[in-house]
Amino acid sequence: MLYSEVLNCALESLNVSPMRTVQLRAEFKNIVKKYSNIIADGTEVACVRPSDDDHQMKRYSGKKRHTVKVLTLTNHDLKLLYMSPVFGGSVHDDKIMKKCFPPNISWFEGMTLRDDLGFLGAVTDY
Template sequence: MVKKLHTVKSIIITGQNRKVIYLSHIYGGRNHDYSIMKSEFDMDKQWFVDVTVRADLGFLGLVNDYGFKSDLRLPNKKPRKSKNNLSPELTKQQKIENRAHAQRRIFVEHSIGGMKHFHCLTHRIRSQSSVIMDQFFGLAAGLWNFNIS
């Protein structure tokens, strides 16, 4: 039973054709993206072999924990402000790389937005059953896949 959650999260894996390939169970909004990833995908198995993975900065630990031998693309992180670096900025090359990364990752954002297009995810779900919320997410992903095919 899920109580007092204002938001829910799920891990979504899509291809460049914008189809939802994988949709995880839902988690409370206070859970971090990478902790959800670790609970869904066992670190001992080779999950992402021979694929290019483009993730956002919420998944910085992927390289160390999952031992990527394939192509992993993450955006560049802005450096922290410190005594030596009072105005941290990304270099022009890093900004260009981040923009190119975002242009390739936009398919995932389009899939998420397409799932929200069916309005069952954007409105408040008053049921406190996580099973019903999982079914809403699954139905939205299935309708989105049907809509674009």
């Protein structure tokens, strides 16, 4: 059994497993309805430098290392509510947000979305 499978089983048994995919606004609202403040952050995880040139370009974060990125949404107690699929380190946080939460839908209506400069365009989009 892989470590990720063990981790998923443990998180599910504790009922703290984060949402991994969002298809419907109602489904998302049901998960976050009890939180008025949501924190969005792009999280980089270091990875081994790929040998293929194309993969290197996708994984190079611009910070002198190769990474993969995920978008995380947490509450103020840092409970992990959502974790996106994995993206290459070169993908900007704002692009990941738009891919996971299309701006034409009011995902965060009625709550405060807190983010950093990686989401500079999110103020107008959400």
